[in-house]
Amino acid sequence: MYAAQMIIEEDEEAETSSQRQTRRVALNRDREAGHDNLVAGYFADEHVYTDAMFRRRFRMSRRLFLHIADNLDQSDPFFTLRYDVRGQRGLTTLQKCTSAIRQLAYGYAANSLDKYLRMSKRTARECLHTFCEWIVRLYRKKYLRKPNANDVQKLYPAHEQRHSFPGMLGSIDCMHWPWQNCPTAWQGQYTRGDHGHPTIVLEVVVSQDLWI
Template sequence: MFCRRFRMGRSLFLHIVEKVEARDNYFVQRRDSIGRLCISALQKIIAVFRMLAYGCLADATDEYIKIEESTTIESLKRFSRAVMEEFADEYLRSPNTADVVRLLRIGKDRGFPKMLGIIDCMHWKWKNCPTAWARQYAGCSGSATIIIEAVANYDLWIWHAYFGLFGTNNDINVLEASHLFSNLA
């Protein structure tokens, strides 16, 4: 149930909560002026995850988690900053030499020699595209789409992402405009 609701395992979720709490004391639960406990870190971070996972608005979390819109927005800003500070060096970077050697070894062990990861282009329908931009981002379906190119390895470490710009976008054009292959060369 937890994995379905939060789209991640409980241990990973609690690990993120622990690291974010340690990074920013905004998420540490305090008492108000009359001694009652205020909003917990779990409530704030659950509100943030609901916004990120389901695309719901900040004021929609008020009904479910009982947090004001302004608190949810501040939590999102501080959560994003804390995650970047805490995890960027490990997860939001290009592979270094040791990573490339490890990925090549794993690929070879799995029967795919000289394979670093999997590249894919995904077409996202841009539901709230401004009307003035809609034709510039129109894909083959006729509706506004954004193409994201991503490279992931066997354990879903996404080490490259690129969003296609407006114009005639297909997978080939996005791959051509991306700096992925020039960075690996």
């Protein structure tokens, strides 16, 4: 009994010591400066970067991005501007949505956005998960679904007019996705010279407007 009590006390002491060592250091990231820099670059009346550059970097138009950000802001308090218990300013809707989009569009690591958006790795991951969850909730019925009979009747003539190919439902597109956990024995057969690392080919059939 005494030995067991000693072990429990040692474990509790080790856990307390570990908690002290892993406690996060509060950094003053100047999140307001990150927001101002983002707005000046893409969202101000006289923004720095062009619409074409915005579409290339965000993989969507500025109008669509702002529409999604506004819907998220009205749906979940997580995306609103808040202040912590110390009275320090939090992250804005634009910063959180930009973080999620950059991670999705380019596969950015969560901690790579800190210098630009003034956002910690943990918060960037939370932005990504919450963003994806609400995108599914908000747009699943209209966009994240299989084509119905009405969609098919619209897609056939649209593709026939554009491609002169009757009975065409969609076009096959594919992309190479990095396979980080590829077994060593298989890396040779899954690696192309122009990529330099193992990839998996993802294929999808999409409509011309990328709706279906």
